[in-house]
Amino acid sequence: MSEDSESDSSRSSSNGWLRQLGQSLAGPPRDRDELTEILGEAQRNDLLDGDALWMMKGVLNVSEIQVRDIMVPRSQMVVVERDAEPAAILPTVIESGHSRFPVIGDSRDEVVGILLAKDLLRLALDENGEAGFDMRQVLRPAVFVPEAKRVNVLLKEFRASRNHMAVVVDEYGGVAGLVTIEDALEQIVGDIDDEYDTAEGAYIMRQDANRFLVRSLTPVPEFNRYFGATFSDEEFDTIGGLVMHEFGHMPKRGETVVVDRFQFNVQRADSRRIHLFQMAVLPEAEGA
Numbered sequence: 001m002s003e004d005s006e007s008d009s010s011r012s013s014s015n016g017w018l019r020q021l022g023q024s025l026a027g028p029p030r031d032r033d034e035l036t037e038i039l040g041e042a043q044r045n046d047l048l049d050g051d052a053l054w055m056m057k058g059v060l061n062v063s064e065i066q067v068r069d070i071m072v073p074r075s076q077m078v079v080v081e082r083d084a085e086p087a088a089i090l091p092t093v094i095e096s097g098h099s100r101f102p103v104i105g106d107s108r109d110e111v112v113g114i115l116l117a118k119d120l121l122r123l124a125l126d127e128n129g130e131a132g133f134d135m136r137q138v139l140r141p142a143v144f145v146p147e148a149k150r151v152n153v154l155l156k157e158f159r160a161s162r163n164h165m166a167v168v169v170d171e172y173g174g175v176a177g178l179v180t181i182e183d184a185l186e187q188i189v190g191d192i193d194d195e196y197d198t199a200e201g202a203y204i205m206r207q208d209a210n211r212f213l214v215r216s217l218t219p220v221p222e223f224n225r226y227f228g229a230t231f232s233d234e235e236f237d238t239i240g241g242l243v244m245h246e247f248g249h250m251p252k253r254g255e256t257v258v259v260d261r262f263q264f265n266v267q268r269a270d271s272r273r274i275h276l277f278q279m280a281v282l283p284e285a286e287g288a
């Protein structure tokens with residue numbers, strides 16, 4: 001079959017389910033809830049598959065989600081200092097696996113630019129080595145966005161400016177966190193994993209003796225092995241599902257719940273799911 005024939009077949013198939021969907025409607029949807037119900041009915045009638053329905057709902061939701069709901073909080077930002085020597089920067093870049101880093105001056109409220117990890121490659125090729133590296137020469141301008149900006153607007157701006165990261169500021173101009181184009185796209189297509197996300201230990205990251213960052217997608221058996229816990233995985237596959245059940249509702253960033261001897265604080269969440277917890281291991285008496 002030729003490429004033109006395959007393209008015609010694809011268009012015909014797409015137009016087919018659109019026609020069927022249109023024929024099933026008594027009239028145009030009157031509000032978003034009715035539109036969502038119509039899409040759900042189309043999926044139940046095999047006009048849409050589950051993934052397509054999920055993405056359509058995501059597209060509808062991004063106009064309701066604010067940047068503050070998906071950003072990486074200020075305390076969890078991986079940053080590098082403007083005046084740091086390359087020898088001090090490289091371990092941070094290698095350990096985090098990120099490709100872009102906010103560069104700060106005297107504090108996290110002073111973001112002076114963005115460093116691309118690829119710009120450090122010249123260290124390996126430059127005969128002068130560290131002596132020839134000048135942070136100010138490789139800095140890219142930082143983009144700042146308010147916490148209240150809608151995610152659909154942010155996506156449009158990312159596309160127009162070709163930026164992949166923005167620094168989020170609060171109403172007083174202080175740095176509240178950062179957001180990437182990946183964070184925004186995940187609201188439509190779901191979690192986007194890369195080689196660093198799937199690396200061993202990526203689900204659970206130690207901060208200090210009793211505090212950890214725990215991804216909501218951490219499998220319950222892996223959580224149990226790491227912390228010596230005994231949670232059942234019969235009802236919930238992930239720690240996020242288990243903790244959300246304890247909340248009894250979809251929690252917002254900053255909400256906390258204690259489960260057994262573990263205190264879970266929501267670090268990243270949107271209107272549909274939790275992304276990341278900061279978890280503290282409590283003394284036996286507190287967690288009992």
